[in-house]
Amino acid sequence: MVREYADTPVDPAIVELALANAVRAPSAGFSQGWAFLVLDERPDIEKFWAVSTEPGELPDSWLRGMQTAPVLIIPCSSKKVYLDRYARDDKGWTDRDEARWPVPFWHMDAAMASLLILLTAVDHGLGACFFGIEPAYERATRDAFGIPDDYDPVGAITLGHRLPDESPSGSPRKLQRKDQAEVVHHGHWSS
DSSP states (O other): OOOOBOSOOOOHHHHHHHHHHHTTSOOGGGOOOEEEEEEOSHHHHHHHHHHHSOTTOOOOHHHHHHTTOSEEEEEEEOHHHHHHHHTSTTTOOTTOOGGGOSSOHHHHHHHHHHHHHHHHHHHTTOEEEEEOOOGGGHHHHHHHHTOOTTSEEOOEEEEEOBOOOOSOOSHHHHSOOOOHHHHOOSSSOOO
8 A cells, every 4th residue: 555656747658557456356236336536636625635634634644655645546335226226126125124234335345346446556567545534524525526315435545656665654564464384274273
């Protein structure tokens, strides 16, 4: 996850490829209940930061670095699309009961699509970072960009040319990556 970007534009063809890859992500029932808001003009990006952060607060180093990204993508998911899809004849859940879903696959599928955007960025030598939009700023973000109520922003992705890493920072400096043996369990969960 890259948190500071060079002041170099991103090739629009790479952004389009990232989105083309994203819409090929798997989705429950082939519902495809995702949508992506792309902000690639500086005024739109500045508006995003204005509505999604505390007014008048000076940005910390994280925010200062993130604000340098020349592209922002806001992936959204739609529970309604999934409930509508599973109420169709081939699925037959006409009651539209959310309790049938073991986890909210609408968010899961948007997350998988987001991962494809991140991987496309890496494959093309770009940096990217997925982060959440604080709940207190969701309504302002929706209103500023016309995001309909039946689509929920699941986060945001910054995209751009990464700056050279000058020194280790962030979580990897404070925490070690867990060994694979700690998180992968074969045949039975063991301690």
